[in-house]
Amino acid sequence: MAARDGNGWVQCRCGSRHWGLFGAAGLLLHRPGPAQGEVLMQLRAPWVHQGGTWAAPGGAADSHEDAVTAALREAEEEAGVSPARVEVLGLLTSVDHGDWAYHVVLARSGAHDLAVAGNCESEEMRWVALESVARLPLHPAFAASWPTVRSTLVRLLAAQA
Numbered sequence: 001m002a003a004r005d006g007n008g009w010v011q012c013r014c015g016s017r018h019w020g021l022f023g024a025a026g027l028l029l030h031r032p033g034p035a036q037g038e039v040l041m042q043l044r045a046p047w048v049h050q051g052g053t054w055a056a057p058g059g060a061a062d063s064h065e066d067a068v069t070a071a072l073r074e075a076e077e078e079a080g081v082s083p084a085r086v087e088v089l090g091l092l093t094s095v096d097h098g099d100w101a102y103h104v105v106l107a108r109s110g111a112h113d114l115a116v117a118g119n120c121e122s123e124e125m126r127w128v129a130l131e132s133v134a135r136l137p138l139h140p141a142f143a144a145s146w147p148t149v150r151s152t153l154v155r156l157l158a159a160q161a
C-alpha cells in the first residue's frame with residue numbers, strides 16, 4: 001500500500017496553494033444531542049496551514065484512497081475516531097477548483113460517549129452544537145462551505161429518522 005503519498009502542496013489555477021496532491025477530505029461527524037445534535041470539530045494546531053482555526057478533522061487523500069477512505073483515516077489519526085463506530089450518510093464536494101478539490105464526508109455516530117483525543121495536528125477536539133458552529137473562528141474554506149454542508153447534513157439525518 002502506498003503510504004501517505006498525498007502529502008504536498010498543489011499550486012492551483014485559483015492562485016492559491018492547497019494541501020493534498022490528490023485533493024483532501026474531511027469527516028463531519030454528527031452525534032445525537034440537544035436540539036439538532038452536535039458535530040465533532042477540530043481546532044487546528046498553530047503550526048499547520050490556517051492554524052488556530054476550527055474545521056472538521058481531515059487532510060490530504062493518498063493516491064489509492066477515495067474521499068470516504070481518506071476522511072475516515074484522517075479522523076482516526078487526528079481524533080481517535082474508530083471507523084467501526086461511524087455510519088457514512090453522504091458525500092459533498094465543498095470545493096472544486098479543477099486542480100484541487102475538497103470533499104466533506106457526512107456521517108453520524110450513535111455513540112453519545114464516543115471518545116475523541118487529538119494528535120499533534122490538533123490543538124483541541126470538541127463536540128459542538130450544530131447551531132454554535134458558525135460562532136467559532138472557522139477555517140475560511142470551512143466557513144464558506146458551512147451553510148451548504150449544514151443543510152445537507154440536516155437533510156440526510158432527517159431521511160434516516
Ligand SMILES: [Zn+2]
Nearest residue numbers: 012013014097
Ligand atoms: Zn484553488
